[in-house]
Amino acid sequence: MKAKIIITPKKAVVDPQGITVLKALEHMGHRGIKAVHVGKYLEIELDATDKEAARKSLDEAAHKFLSNPVIEDYRLEIE
Amino acid sequence: MNFAVLQFPASNCDQDCVHAVRVLGHAANFIWHKDTSLGDADAVIVPGGFSYGDYLRCGAIARFSPVMQAVKKFADAGGLVLGICNGFQILCEAGLLPGALIRNRDLQFHCEQVFLKTNNFETPFTGKIPAEKILKIPIAHGEGCYFADEETLAKLKSNKQILWQYCDANGNLTDVANPNGSLQNIAGICNERRNVAALMPHPDRASEEILGSADGKFIFESMIAALQNKTAAKAA
Numbered sequence: 288m289k290a291k292i293i294i295t296p297k298k299a300v301v302d303p304q305g306i307t308v309l310k311a312l313e314h315m316g317h318r319g320i321k322a323v324h325v326g327k328y329l330e331i332e333l334d335a336t337d338k339e340a341a342r343k344s345l346d347e348a349a350h351k352f353l354s355n356p357v358i359e360d361y362r363l364e365i366e
Numbered sequence: 367m368n369f370a371v372l373q374f375p376a377s378n379c380d381q382d383c384v385h386a387v388r389v390l391g392h393a394a395n396f397i398w399h400k401d402t403s404l405g406d407a408d409a410v411i412v413p414g415g416f417s418y419g420d421y422l423r424c425g426a427i428a429r430f431s432p433v434m435q436a437v438k439k440f441a442d443a444g445g446l447v448l449g450i451c452n453g454f455q456i457l458c459e460a461g462l463l464p465g466a467l468i469r470n471r472d473l474q475f476h477c478e479q480v481f482l483k484t485n486n487f488e489t490p491f492t493g494k495i496p497a498e499k500i501l502k503i504p505i506a507h508g509e510g511c512y513f514a515d516e517e518t519l520a521k522l523k524s525n526k527q528i529l530w531q532y533c534d535a536n537g538n539l540t541d542v543a544n545p546n547g548s549l550q551n552i553a554g555i556c557n558e559r560r561n562v563a564a565l566m567p568h569p570d571r572a573s574e575e576i577l578g579s580a581d582g583k584f585i586f587e588s589m590i591a592a593l594q595n596k597t598a599a600k601a602a
Binding site for chain 1 (some may be wrong): 422423426430458459464465466468469470471472473511513514515516547
C-alpha cells in the first residue's frame with residue numbers, strides 16, 4: 288500500500304518561494320500564470336492491508352508531525 | 367543558579383549558551399536530548415543550531431526528543447524556558463509558544479547585527495533590560511520569519527506577549543529594520559504565563575563586548591534576577 292501526502296502553505300502565509308518561481312517562469316516567457324505555491328510531497332510505503340486504519344493513522348501523523356497546521360494544509364491519498 | 371542547556375543532534379550554539387551563563391557567574395550544564403530528566407535545573411535554554419538538519423521543518427523532529435517531555439513538564443510547573451533561534455522554532459513546533467517560523471521573506475540567510483525594541487519589561491526575560499535601551503544582537507538564520515494568524519497576533523499584542531521587535535538604531539519599527547519579513551517585526555515572544563520565551567536573535571553571541579555587543583547578557587541577567595527573587599520569596 289502506498290500513501291501520498293501533499294503539503295502546501297496555507298493561503299494566509301506569504302510564500303516567497305512561490306513568488307520567486309512565478310517571476311522566474313514569467314522571465315522565461317511563460318504567460319498567464321496567476322500564482323505558484325511551493326509545497327512538499329511525501330510518499331509513504333506501508334505494510335498494511337486495512338485502508339481505513341492506515342488512513343486514520345496517517346491522518347494523525349500528517350496533522351501532528353508531517354505538516355504544521357499553523358502554516359500548512361495537507362492532502363492524503365492512499366492507493 | 368543552574369541553567370540546563372539542551373543538546374540535540376546538530377545543535378551548535380549550546381556551548382555559547384553555557385559560556386554566556388558561566389561568564390555571568392552562574393552554573394550551566396549540557397542535557398543530551400535523550401535524557402528524560404533536567405536534573406536540578408532552575409531554568410532551561412533551548413539553543414540555536416540546525417537540529418536534525420532542519421529536516422521536514424526546523425525543529426519539527428527535535429520537539430519529539432525525549433527531553434522535551436521533561437521540558438514541557440518543567441514549563442507546565444512554571445519553570446523558566448528560553449528558546450534561541452532553532453530553540454524558538456522547537457518551542458513553537460512543540461506548542462509551548464504560539465505561531466511558527468518560516469523561510470525569510472527574501473529567501474536569503476541573514477547573518478548580521480539587528481536592533482531590538484523591548485515591549486514588555488515585566489517578564490522574567492526582560493526585567494533587567496534598561497528602559498529605552500535598544501538591544502544590539504546578531505541574527506543568523508534562514509527561517510526566522512514569524513507567522514501567526516490574525517487572531518493569535520491580536521491576542522499576543524493585547525496580552526503584551528510580544529517581547530522584542532526588530533527596529534532601527536533609534537527604535538523605529540521599519541520594514542528596512544525587519545531582516546526576515548516577520549509579521550509586526552516580531553523578533554521574540556513569550557507565552558501567556560510569561561515563563562516560556564524565545565527569540566530569533568542570539569543573546570548568547572552578544573554576551574561579551576569582544577563579540578561586538580554585550581546587550582545579550584541583559585536577557586540572561588533578567589532570568590537570573592527573576593530566579594533569585596523567586597528563591598528569596600520562597601525563603602521568606
